[in-house]
Amino acid sequence: ADAVSAEQVQQAIRAGHDSWRLGLPAPNHLCIEQLRLACSLEPTNARAWGWLALSFRHAAEYGEPFAVADHLRECEAAAGRALALEPTQPEARTALVSVVPLLGHWARARSQLLAILQQSPDCMVAAQDLATLEMATGRVREGKRIRDQLRAADPLAAVTCYKSVYQHWSVGDLVAMDHIADSAIQLWPTHPAVW
Numbered sequence: 001a002d003a004v005s006a007e008q009v010q011q012a013i014r015a016g017h018d019s020w021r022l023g024l025p026a027p028n029h030l031c032i033e034q035l036r037l038a039c040s041l042e043p044t045n046a047r048a049w050g051w052l053a054l055s056f057r058h059a060a061e062y063g064e065p066f067a068v069a070d071h072l073r074e075c076e077a078a079a080g081r082a083l084a085l086e087p088t089q090p091e092a093r094t095a096l097v098s099v100v101p102l103l104g105h106w107a108r109a110r111s112q113l114l115a116i117l118q119q120s121p122d123c124m125v126a127a128q129d130l131a132t133l134e135m136a137t138g139r140v141r142e143g144k145r146i147r148d149q150l151r152a153a154d155p156l157a158a159v160t161c162y163k164s165v166y167q168h169w170s171v172g173d174l175v176a177m178d179h180i181a182d183s184a185i186q187l188w189p190t191h192p193a194v195w
Contacts, residue, residue: 005041009048012038016051020058020125023159025193027059027071039081049082050091054125057095075099090120098129106137124150128159131167140170151180158184162193 012034019028035052042048056075060068075095082092097112110133116126127146134143144167150160161184168177184194 008034009038009042009045013048013051016055020054021154021157021159022188022191023157023162023193024191025062027063027067028055029059031055032059039078043081044085046082046086046089047091049078049085050089050095053079053082053092053095057099060099072099088119090116090123091125094123094126094129097126106133109133110137124154124157128163132163135167135170140167143167144171156187158188158191158194161187162191 012031015031015034019031032052032055035048035055038045038048039052053075056071056078060071060075063071076099079092079096079099082089093116094113097109097116110130113126113130113133116123117130120126127150131143131146131150134140134146144164147160147164147167150157151164154160161180165177165181165184168174168180181194184191188194
């Protein structure tokens with residue numbers, strides 16, 4: 001039974017990661033339930049709690065307005081559990097940085113994301129959020145540089161590809177923009193954000 005539980009936990013973490021990579025503009029309730037189960041099976045697994053926090057952060061951004069407060073509360077609770085177990089858990093830290101509206105908090109969020117990446121340089125979620133923040137605050141070329149690295153590291157992550165289209169457009173690289181957009185449409189023809 002322990003081996004089965006351990007495999008369920010790993011599958012739930014992979015599902016959280018895959019859901020993030022796909023980046024659909026909607027809460028992934030099935031993934032949230034898988035991660036909840038994983039956290040109940042292995043309550044000391046900081047990574048499972050971190051991915052649960054990220055899943056709730058995503059749900060808060062894209063969910064129905066009446067559910068946002070609950071998603072925010074769940075995000076903060078899951079992140080708190082992850083960080084109590086492992087204070088540097090990168091997904092939980094990233095969820096907490098970006099769960100609040102960034103408007104007016106750009107500098108603080110940027111320094112927090114940079115700190116996460118200094119400790120966990122392979123945290124693609126923090127790098128993705130940093131690329132978005134750089135773009136939103138006028139550091140378009142820096143945001144594009146980060147997202148280009150993410151796309152090179154994982155060319156099949158829809159969330160990186162569709163956001164990369166905007167960044168190429170913003171710097172006037174329309175040839176690359178068209179190439180990335182065409183590729184994204186071929187790979188994810190029904191993805192609403194790609195369209």
